[in-house]
Amino acid sequence: MAERLDVIIFGATGFTGKHTVYEAVQVLKDFKWEIAGRNKEKLNGVLREMGEKSKTDLTNIPTIIADISDEKSLKEMAEKCKILVNCCGPYRFYGEAVVKACIQAGTHHVDVSGEPQYMETMQLKYNDLAKENGVYVISACGFDSIPADLGTVFLENHFDGVVNSVETYLETWEAGGATGGCAVNYGTWESAVYGLAHADELRGIRAKLFESRLPQLQPRLKNRSIIHKSAIINSYCLPFPGSDRSVVMRSQRIMYENEKKRPIQMKAYVGFRSLIVTLGVAVFAAIFGILTRFSFGRNLLLKYPKIFSAGMFSHEGPSEEKTEKTRFSMTFYGEGWPKEEKLAEPTDQYKTTPSKTIITKVTGKNPGYGATCVALLVSAVTVLKENDKMPGNGGVLPPGAAFAKTNMINELRKYENGMQFDVVSIKEKSVE
Template identity: 65%
Template sequence: MSEKLDVIIFGASGFTGKYTVFEAVNVLQNYRWGIAGRSQTKLENVLKDMGAKAQKNLMSTPVIIADIENEGSLIAMASKCRVLVNCCGPYRFFGEQVVRACLEAGTHHVDVSGEPQYMETMQLKYNKLAQERKVYIISACGFDSIPVDLGIIFIDKNFDGVVNSVESYLQTYTKGESQGGAGIHYGTWESAVYGLAHSNELREIRRKLYSEKLPKFQPILKPRPLFFRSDIGNGICLPFPGSDRSVVMRSQRFLYEQEHKRPVQMHAYIVFKTWIAAILVALFGVTFGILTKFSFGRQLLVKYPKVFSLGFFSHEGPSEAQMESVQFSFIMRANGWPKSEKLLEASDQYADLPSKTLTVKVSGSNPGYGATCVAVLSTAVTILKENDKMPGSGGVLAPGAAFAKTSLISELEKYDRGIKFEILANK
């Protein structure tokens, strides 16, 4: 291969990887791209199957063989492209090797991790080196972090004032039916099991990562009760257990430290139509949390995901019909002060309570294997097109920090399985 490819999709024969290949037909149509993984046969089968699905012959797409256990092959793979899209998880086990290879090769890296320990460890260990090598390492580039982290960037651009806080409410539903879910592949389940099992690691990671605490900006956004009814989502709400808040906080800290912007406080919730559904999910969450704390419990969860998730997670994953039926929306309500009341310094405190609100909706379809794949590819395209609009010359960043000044939101809105950002109310 005489010339570098623009993008390589690593882990292309995995469940998320193969649908990333399918979306690449549209998102990467103006770029030179290839796929990578351990098995030539499996990779060629992905090109055949996804080509048939996209009604396009993909068999001339470059195929690169790389093994997560072979450092040399990872470096060789990374050296063949400008941006590596890493779909090989769980990232707790398989992410760092690929990050190191990209740093060695001088190649940008994006992935769809939702694992705070992995993401913040990569920032702690490699941020300085990434800056020196002029490489961007950006995780959380899929659902559900991209809608929320970029949603707050969208809010900030349209608020016409100073944002103090945002509450995010996630709803999922299937077309023509009541709220529900179509199922998720085992890989996400495994990441959740080990992530929760080792959640106590985060405190020490953050202590090392952030030597100084952020100022306590008033008024403080307090978390809601465990169960509460909200008019925003028109249902019963629970705290959302994903990585959204940790990703947003990384972006907001960066923007405060580097650009002196007042950090936005944020809490995330998920909405259910009935009390029964909310209570059952809460009971599941408690049971899941307890089991992850014990080796035997983790073994049971990993071995029998379908049993313990009541069929929602499985090794075979959802069918394409199920995936395409799922819709999602985040209703995000921001509170703050109008432009006329802006303070001189980001560290200054307001004497008055927030008097302005903005409500936005971030929505899309097929969140796990449509919107996610479009999102991660769109971040790769944005790095290729708008590197000069990204902060500094490199670093280990959250998406909001990395893409705040780019046109990523517009890029995400181009595609059928992309993500739409819209204003619902501005008061």
């Protein structure tokens, strides 16, 4: 059998795929990689376009023809590489066939899904088989789950004690503009529509996937009011509707089960500087939620994304100028106890309130494509270079659990469209 390539980028002609090809020029410069998709002409077009943008000759990068509807082509593609970077979403419809082909071929797999139903179904159906075949399948390897999950790992690593709870606050804005803008494509909108429409599926999936609950540790981290003013970021906040919390809590469960580590409680919020904008987003979210319940409502949302998202989403995708101007910050507020107060067992209950706090941040630019694509590729490289530092010998994992003991956070800092992880403050407070 011929020696395998290091990386194949599948779905390279899509919006996320072609930006991943652009970032691969730097991130994969020391690796052998190819691109794959359904149409050879379009694949060559991506290589020309991204070659011109990066001022690099990419004509020597081979192309592979593979189609989601052709199981044989997927298996043949997977057998050619050590790790497959899957950019072909929505993963609810197109993800499982690729995961299955990778596990059969003994090939690692990473993607940028933010779809809890897909991610948790893959863990339910394929975790044991992935372990048997020594394959890592890792989803949520982009914005915003990489900042949330690895950001929680970063916070705990710098806490020097026992973390009880973490609250995250996401802000996005255009350079020189107001908060609240984030340049993302139609595929993300489509995933959100179907994800919310079928949210009830999660209860049944989780009942099978998680046979027991995590320990109910005290003090409990309560939900804040739907609209509240946060002193942490000096902004008005709403509950964040994405998959961040589900991804982080899956990592916490795996660490608890594998390492007997006290699980961290987590809540996620999104912040806006204007109360009027916050109220507007809340109204939009309510309308969006109602429309996803009905087929005619979903059709409206999918047909007219620009109208129902106030211009944030469209079939054409965001402009290059808008993506380059977009910035993000995710602020973490953690509470817990100093290391001197660590208890013997992870399920032991503290008799005192948390006496130590920490604030950290993850920041970057171009979250939808720059930061996402860099994070996706750095995830792939980390699996190739540091799988001896990853849990077990394989499995279907979230990124925090997969990469907690690797050097991935430092690797993300190296790239222009990477992410910066910083400690803002650590304080110990008096306990009455």
